[in-house]
Amino acid sequence: MRVVVLGAGIVGAACARELARAGLAVTVLDRGGPAAATTAHGEGNVLVSDKGPGPELELARMSRRLWEEALTEAGGRPDAGRAGRAERVEWDPKGGIVVATTDAGARGLEEFAAGQRAAGVTAETLDAPALAAAEPHVTRDFALAVHYPEDAQVQPVGAAAFLLGDALRAGAELRTGAEVLGAVARGGRITAVRTSAGTVEGDAFVNAAGPWSGAVAERLGAPVDVRPRRGEVLVTTPQPPTVFHKVYDADYVGAVGSGAEGLQASAVVESTRGGTILLGSSRRRVGFDDRIRPEVLSVIAGKALRLFPRLAGVPVMRAYGGFRPYVPDHLPVIGPDPRLPGLWHATGHEGAGIGLSVGTGRVLGDLLLGREPEIDAKPFRVDRPAVLFEGDDQ
The missing domain is CATH 3.50.50.60 (FAD/NAD(P)-binding domain)
Structure with missing residues (x-):
């Protein structure tokens, strides 16, 4: 065929x-x-x-397993991603941490995480000392934090x-x-x-x-x-180790699931292997208009600073945007x-x-x-x- x-x-x-x-x-x-x-x-x-x-x-869970299988087959080590052809993938099973900064956000996150646990997802509630140990520079002003060890990142x-x-x-x-x-x-x-x-x-x-x-x-x-749905990301200059997981606020799930045409934004912060820090994220339905909007970048930066106040003053070296395939x-x-x-x-x-x-x-x-x-x-x-x-x- x-x-x-x-x-x-x-x-x-x-x-x-x-x-x-x-x-x-x-x-x-x-x-x-x-x-x-x-x-x-x-x-x-x-x-x-x-x-x-x-x-x-x-x-998603099937794909997560298949990524590891593909990398192992290629001679890589999924726990490090630094051998054989798999090295270019930059596989990093760093895990994710979702942080709610309001009581309302905490209630929504707890309900969401409970549903995921019932479906077999590992979702671990972190108290203040545990969050500080996992992410030393994240805000201490939070209502709830949940750790997802299955989350990963690739280039x-x-x-x-x-x-x-x-x-x-x-x-x-x-x-x-x-x-x-x-x-x-x-x-x-x-x-x-x-x-x-x-x-x-x-x-x-x-x-x-x-x-x-x-x-x-x-x-x-x-x-x-x-249809196209646009998103933007800010990229900082390389930094000393600052962010150790994919960290995002509890509003992210709502922004992704929204069908609104206007700007939906939430804080998503993570580092790359090169030391840069990626700051997202936004969702807008603007057709294929590819113009970078400073006001959108400003919203993204403000939300990221709420999660990581230490990023104040860190230089941003570039911003980029792209279109995602949206279905209602x-x-x-x-x-x-x-x-x-x-x-x-x-x-x-x-x-x-x-x-x-x-x-x-x-x-x-x-x-x-x-x-x-x-x-x-x-x-x-x-x-x-x-x-x-x-x-x-x-």
Whole structure:
């Protein structure tokens, strides 16, 4: 079977890896370069802490396990991530700490963490001495703190290159500079895509174009409601060891889950292997407007300072922003498109695509090959109300 993956970001790379390693003939198409768009503008989160009980948490937990398996297989050590091909991934199972700074936030966090514990997630309440030991520079003015040891971090572009490299070693082909323009269909089935670099034939086509998946699907004649949602991040100059986990305030889960178009912001603070500190995060629905807004950066900085007052005066050397693939019900879209046989989707992960990528590739591969996935894939189906536009056949 010939499979064409549309998109060379981390989700497309994960799908290509899974399918190529299963023995399929895989071609990956991208209008730019691999991991050059959304993947390059993320933080590298591999999280379970921000997902409540349900299908996305199940996908996250499976993905977390698959990341470690992939790195171990490549000769790396998941506990350090500094050997063999895995080194470029910069795997860091640092864990996450969620901090509530208000009584209302504490009540919400405690309820959220209780639900996660019931679903099998390790969520450990930290008292003041324990929080101070884990994060010496975090605020002491807090109402509740919860530690999630399963949270991890990767370097996004390195992680995508690792997955795509595995796909290429398994026989996949990468073609860049190929923008999807439309579909060629015969007998109601997609048999090829027309691109700016020519027509590419195949037996199956996987729409993994991230925030552009909606536009790609529309060009192919099977539109899905995947929209861009913008996020920004501030990057400090390299610092002495200051932040030891991924630390974020309890408002983060609400910001991610909000469907509001306006600015949703919360404090997310973490260090990188190079010593810089990443300060996030924001969510805005502004189409593909890529302008950096100083007022948004100001809000991000203010919220970060509330969690880490010691960061006051630390120089910020750059800011970046990117688009995340947003779906109104906040669930990924994984599976076949019933309106156009031969078309598959792997998109809609918003800001969780890095962490969910390998799990998505596994689920997509199982479905395409007629195998039963490890987790229930029905909640991610394409023909659900949040994904198809009104009037589409379901």
